[in-house]
Amino acid sequence: MNIKSHSIIINHKWCKQCGICFSLCPKNVLAMGEDGRPYLKNPTACSGCGLCELRCPDFAITLEGAEHD
Numbered sequence: 500m501n502i503k504s505h506s507i508i509i510n511h512k513w514c515k516q517c518g519i520c521f522s523l524c525p526k527n528v529l530a531m532g533e534d535g536r537p538y539l540k541n542p543t544a545c546s547g548c549g550l551c552e553l554r555c556p557d558f559a560i561t562l563e564g565a566e567h568d
């Protein structure tokens with residue numbers, strides 16, 4: 500059995516509400532909250548691609564992935 504799970508951790512203190520992460524997420528996992536910061540709208544759809552973590556200019560997103568065989 501191969502299980503993959505990914506956790507997205509968003510540090511709202513560092514987020515400057517630029518919108519890059521939820522604009523580029525290919526799986527629409529992230530969406531803009533009422534405060535302009537991202538929230539996890541659809542966390543189970545995350546593919547673990549890492550784009551959000553890579554592209555956030557303020558290092559406010561951390562992707563934690565786990566893979567088990």
Ligand code: SF4
Binds near residue numbers: 519521537
């Ligand atoms: S890319 Fe980073 S700074 Fe920009 S909205 Fe997303 S979490 Fe906030």
Ligand code: SF4
Binds near residue numbers: 523524545547552
């Ligand atoms: S790792 Fe990829 S699929 Fe998951 S939230 Fe970030 S950009 Fe979206």
